[in-house]
Amino acid sequence: MHAASDGLAPLLKALDLRGYPSGTRPPNFSGDTVDAHQVSLAALRGKVVLVNFWASWCVDCRPEMPALERLHREAGGHGLAVIGINARENAQTVRRYARELDLTFPLVLDPNGAINTLYGVVGVPTTFLIDRDGRAVSLAVGPRDWESRAARALIESLLGDPALRSRTP
């Protein structure tokens, strides 16, 4: 397992995340954000990528959003890319949600669900962590506390940078 070999297993366990066999590579995706920028996983190689599948009607997604936004603001400059992939809603709905929660990380539209299907997502929230080499690290089905000590330690470890240490609660 990738996680075990990197010593991440205790952190994955603490967050109840499923690890992937070493070398597992998530498929590339590309899509347009709500503000018309194109995002692709391939173009993010070299960064740690947190991909969060969500929807505006999803009660469990909402509390994750401010935490993801803070991670984006604090660690975005240290090599973390936080990407939200919406589930089959229109741009207006996504834009309103982003404004309401003051979200600035990229929110990719997936109107026909192609990216959701590509990743096998059948419920939201579902979150993937991908390392700097483009390997899948973990899968979370359901909500997690992305600002917890374990989550920050995990992301920091993948970044190889104590970007979040000073802010760890």
Next chain:
Amino acid sequence: MARKADYKRFEALGIQNLAVSANLTFSQQTFAESLKLPFPLLSDFPDRKVIRAYGVLNDKTMIANRSFFLIDPQGIIRKKWLIENGPTTVVYSDALLRDIEAILGKR
């Protein structure tokens, strides 16, 4: 989901459930974890050899038409169920189990 809920009933009859689709293993892993499936998912991507061999490839969508095959211990297909309107049809396990029990002589 019906096969998950009724998994033990299939198991009690000595049936090993295998689910084949034209999805990537990566997406199948997410799917299996999300639904906590107790049986294996097999990826027939990209070649779709198994799906073609069983004659259930939808040439337009390049995914499998929803179908079930019962294979006996000798490797002989004993029955097949081809589901019309597959994406929107709920296939209750009872319908399959009734046939399987009859074939196995347990009914």
